[in-house]
Amino acid sequence: MSSPSALPGTPKRVLLLVYDTFAEFEVSVLITALTGTTHTLTTFGLTGGAVTSTGGLRVVPDMAIAEVDPGEFDALVVPGGEASRLLGRPELQRLVTALDRRGALLAAICGGPAVLGDAGVLDGRSFTAALAPKDRAWPGVAGRGNRLSEMVVVDGNVVTATGSSYLSFAEEVLRCLDERSDVEPLTFFREPSLG
Numbered sequence: 001m002s003s004p005s006a007l008p009g010t011p012k013r014v015l016l017l018v019y020d021t022f023a024e025f026e027v028s029v030l031i032t033a034l035t036g037t038t039h040t041l042t043t044f045g046l047t048g049g050a051v052t053s054t055g056g057l058r059v060v061p062d063m064a065i066a067e068v069d070p071g072e073f074d075a076l077v078v079p080g081g082e083a084s085r086l087l088g089r090p091e092l093q094r095l096v097t098a099l100d101r102r103g104a105l106l107a108a109i110c111g112g113p114a115v116l117g118d119a120g121v122l123d124g125r126s127f128t129a130a131l132a133p134k135d136r137a138w139p140g141v142a143g144r145g146n147r148l149s150e151m152v153v154v155d156g157n158v159v160t161a162t163g164s165s166y167l168s169f170a171e172e173v174l175r176c177l178d179e180r181s182d183v184e185p186l187t188f189f190r191e192p193s194l195g
Contacts, residue, residue: 011038012074012105012177017092017115018043018061021081024053026109026163030077030170039177044068046089054081065091070098075177080110080163084136086118093119103157107173110163114140127160128153 014034016027034041045051045061052058076099086092096119100106108116113129114137116122122145129141141147151165152172159176161169 011040013072014039014041014075014077014177015068015073016041016043016077017079017086017112018045018051018053018059019081019086020051021085022051022053023080023110023163024055024057024059026112026166026169027077027079029166030173033170033174037174037177042073046086046092065095068095070095070102070104073099073104075099075105075107075173077173078106078108078112078115080112080130082136083111083114083140086115087137087140088118096121100157105157105159105173105176107159107169107176109161109166109169111135111137113160114138116158116160117141117144121158125155125158126153127155127158128162129160130162130164 016031031041042063043059043061044063044065046065048061048064050058050060076096092115096106096116100121106116106121110130113122113127114131116127117140122141124145126146126148128148128150131138131141152159152161152168154172154176159169159172161172
């Protein structure tokens with residue numbers, strides 16, 4: 001995956017979508033790991049107002065979606081949660097498709113792939129998601145692309161994962177951002193600290 005706005009090995013600007021019910025635990029490892037890189041993280045919401053995660057964490061986004069210039073960012077991360085509240089939003093669909101046209105990394109976990117599907121970027125691609133027909137966000141992925149029964153799926157500039165795969169998801173996103181296959185695994189989060 002190569003973004004036209006950044007050369008391999010250069011710092012990337014990453015967008016993180018936050019919304020009421022977003023599953024902060026699915027992206028907390030990624031957020032922590034990004035602090036040890038040259039990449040920067042910017043949060044945004046549908047408005048600039050505070051949102052509350054599934055765990056009750058109150059977050060004030062850095063910007064509202066209306067302020068986001070897709071030409072200034074190299075990646076978008078969409079966490080799970082009650083993603084159905086994000087479907088059918090033209091401003092979000094436009095942002096996702098604009099980033100996709102630029103070749104930006106699109107990473108979504110758990111129910112987050114519904115946002116990508118709602119924008120049409122899963123069409124013709126392989127993906128995974130933690131969604132079933134009973135879920136309200138199901139229409140975002142129903143009939144889209146090639147859904148695989150795998151924990152993490154990478155197809156070009158799109159990375160998708162099931163919610164319980166947040167460590168592997170973080171590792172894959174970091175690999176794609178760094179445009180390297182030899183990025184170190186996040187062993188700090190996998191091995192117990194006994195010392």
